Amino acid sequence: ELKVEQNPLFLSMQEGKNYTIYCNYSTTSDRLYWYRQDPGKSLESLFVLLSNGAVKQEGRLMASLDTKARLSTLHITAAVHDLSATYFCAVEGGATNKLIFGTGTLLAVQP
Amino acid sequence: DAEITQSPRHKITETGRQVTLACHQTWNHNNMFWYRQDLGHGLRLIHYSYGVHDTNKGEVSDGYSVSRSNTEDLPLTLESAASSQTSVYFCASGRGQGGEKLFFGSGTQLSVL
Numbered sequence: 001e002l003k004v005e006q007n008p009l010f011l012s013m014q015e016g017k018n019y020t021i022y023c024n025y026s027t028t029s030d031r032l033y034w035y036r037q038d039p040g041k042s043l044e045s046l047f048v049l050l051s052n053g054a055v056k057q058e059g060r061l062m063a064s065l066d067t068k069a070r071l072s073t074l075h076i077t078a079a080v081h082d083l084s085a086t087y088f089c090a091v092e093g094g095a096t097n098k099l100i101f102g103t104g105t106l107l108a109v110q111p
Numbered sequence: 112d113a114e115i116t117q118s119p120r121h122k123i124t125e126t127g128r129q130v131t132l133a134c135h136q137t138w139n140h141n142n143m144f145w146y147r148q149d150l151g152h153g154l155r156l157i158h159y160s161y162g163v164h165d166t167n168k169g170e171v172s173d174g175y176s177v178s179r180s181n182t183e184d185l186p187l188t189l190e191s192a193a194s195s196q197t198s199v200y201f202c203a204s205g206r207g208q209g210g211e212k213l214f215f216g217s218g219t220q221l222s223v224l
Contacts (some may be wrong), residue, residue, distance in 0.1 A: 006153075021190070031210050043154075045212040054189065090155060097205040097213060098141045100170075101154040 002027045006102035013079045021105045023038035023072040023089035030067045031092035031093050034074055034098060036085045043088065047074075077111045113138040117216035119204050124223055130189045132219050134202030140214075143185040144167075145177065147198040148218075155200065160182035161207070182223055192223045 003026040013019055023032070034046040047056040049065035049072060057065050060083065062075045070090055086106045090099040124214045127141040133141065141144030141162050146154040158177040163214050166177050174196060189196055199220050201215040 004216075005154075033212060041213040042217045043203075045214075048210065048212055050210045091152075092209060095167075096207060096209045097144070097168075097211070098156065098159060099144075099213060101146070103151060103153040110152065 002029070002091060002100045004089060004091050004100050004102040006087075006089055006105050007102050008105060009103060010106045011108070013076070015080055015109055015111055018037050018078065019076050021074040021076075021087055021089075022070060022075070023102055025070050025072075025091045025093075025100075027093060028067070028070075029091045029093055030065075032065050032072045033090045033092070034072075035088045035090065037088065037104070038085050044064065070103075076107070079107075080107050081111060084109045102107075114204060114215050115204050115216045117200075117219050121220045122222070124192050124221070126192060126194060126223055130192050130221065132187045132189075132200055132221070133200060134155055134185050134187065134216060135183055135212075136202075136204040137183065138204060138206075138214065140204035141182070142205040142213075143179070144203045144205075144213065145175070145185065145187045146201045146203065147171065147196075148201060149198050155217075156198075157187065158185075161215065191223075194223050195222050197221060197223045 032049045035043040047063040052067040090101045144159040145157040149184040203218040
């Protein structure tokens with residue numbers, strides 16, 4: 001059974017600092033997704049990573065995938081308050097589009 | 112513009128009642144999914160469908176059912192609502208191609224008293 005773990009569960013950062021969110025998963029997959037959720041809102045797609053070594057960047061966020069280690073990272077560079085949200089990773093496991101989600105990381109960026 | 116809509120946005124019901132949550136998408140997507148979101152658990156898959164008349168159980172399907180009579184709709188039914196089913200429910204759809212993102216609805220907040 002596919003398990004997806006994220007850490008940390010909660011991250012309080014100061015503006016301007018860098019940090020990394022980690023996503024580990026338990027079975028072989030080369031399709032990993034990152035989503036963002038603002039409080040009380042739906043999920044917004046950030047990145048789709050489809051192969052070993054894939055790296056995607058958008059603004060201050062960069063995601064990477066290591067399928068051999070079954071690990072994805074979401075790196076935040078010079079955080080700003082607007083990045084405060086919950087970030088989820090999800091792995092496509094066992095069937096097309098069937099996403100198994102991690103528990104989420106609540107990111108709070110303090111001025 | 113194509114979209115995915117859920118209704119109602121908020122629902123309060125009593126234990127033992129049957130409840131149906133609606134999900135409607137206008138993308139003509141083959142694949143549709145229902146998730147529930149609970150603190151500390153992230154999103155957990157309840158049921159999913161790969162096309163008309165196809166339904167499959169997810170991780171937490173007990174107490175829930177779905178039916179797919181057309182491409183656009185995948186209603187989620189709670190046969191006899193329980194307090195443990197108080198949650199936020201999200202519907203999602205996808206084209207059917209692996210490696211493509213899912214599109215999510217705005218969610219339904221369900222409270223079972």
